[in-house]
Amino acid sequence: xxxxxxxxxxxxxxxVSKVTPVLDAAxxxxxxxxxxxxxxKILTVKTxxxxxxxVIATVEKAGFKAEAL
Numbered sequence: 001x002x003x004x005x006x007x008x009x010x011x012x013x014x015x016v017s018k019v020t021p022v023l024d025a026a027x028x029x030x031x032x033x034x035x036x037x038x039x040x041k042i043l044t045v046k047t048x049x050x051x052x053x054x055v056i057a058t059v060e061k062a063g064f065k066a067e068a069l
Contacts (some may be wrong), residue, residue: 001030001048004055005010006066007040013065022062042069 002019010019016022016034028049037043043066052068061065 001046004045004047004052005069006043006045006052006055006059007041007069008034008059008063008064009041009064010034010043010059010064011036011041013056019059019064022058026050026055026058029058040069 010016013036016036019034021044023029028047029045030048031046033044035044041058043055047055050058056066056068
């Protein structure tokens with residue numbers, strides 16, 4: 001399993017609640033967290049099959065931006 005990290009604009013609990021169903025439903029996402037206390041709003045995704053670009057596309061589907069670190 002690998003851990004991918006992204007800088008995002010998911011900056012509050014409301015944003016997290018919008019992105020939750022999308023990330024939870026994404027195939028290949030085992031576990032994820034967003035550190036909203038960090039200035040870069042770091043999204044950490046544990047996955048066994050997804051690439052960084054696939055995770056970014058998933059986050060964008062939820063209406064947010066993500067950029068690989």
